[in-house]
Amino acid sequence: MNTSSRLSPHFSLKEFIASATADRLKIDNSLPDALRGNATHTCEQLEKVRKQLGSNPIIITSGWRNPTLNKAVGGSASSDHATARAVDIRCPKFGTARSVARALVASNIEFDQLILESPTLPSAWVHIGFRKGANRRQVLTKFAGDKTYYVGIK
């Protein structure tokens, strides 16, 4: 892997832009050069997340989404995925999405928003976003089939 395809020591551009939906719908989800800085910052923060999770491998299930892809997956138009400032992750070697969320909330990692998503499903994941210098450390839980965002880890 060449240097330019790596966003941080453990995260590649390839996994940051990978999307099964984009593949299926033949959407070109290449990262614009203008967002490379955001993507790099996000992956640098993910290095801290990885370390916090016992240095276990983190799977990015969704990173950057261009507007077409974001719409196709039902993402909010204001989603931080659309500015390369958020990722959806799982860390099965560490534990469930709920245990990942709890560990990150208990850590001193500065994130803007952490959402435990669909915790009752086997595909549960954690959405985590970073806004350089403006992190709110907001923690929410969202259940599948329920539009409400509940405060805290439920």
Ligand SMILES: [Zn+2]
């Ligand atoms: Zn997300």
